[in-house]
Amino acid sequence: MKICVDKGLCIGCGLCVNLYPNLFSIDEKNGKAETVYKNIPKNLEHDGSQCSDICPVDAIIIVNER
Numbered sequence: 001m002k003i004c005v006d007k008g009l010c011i012g013c014g015l016c017v018n019l020y021p022n023l024f025s026i027d028e029k030n031g032k033a034e035t036v037y038k039n040i041p042k043n044l045e046h047d048g049s050q051c052s053d054i055c056p057v058d059a060i061i062i063v064n065e066r
Helices: 015-019 042-051
Strands: 002-007 024-026 033-034 060-062
Touching: 002 033, 015 024, 042 060
Parallel strands: none
Antiparallel strands: 002 060, 024 033
16 A cells, blocks of 8 residues: 655644654655655555545545555
């Protein structure tokens, strides 16, 4: 599974980082969310599949599911 953050939509609210710190961080240069992994490890796939639902601006996109 792969996820990405649409930087054009992200408002940097940090909700994804607060709820899924193992998957997201905040880019210190632009203040927007970024993913920690290019490919989500198997043990975090459940979190990965849930995280797109929590973004208030729908900036988290599931790119590929295995």
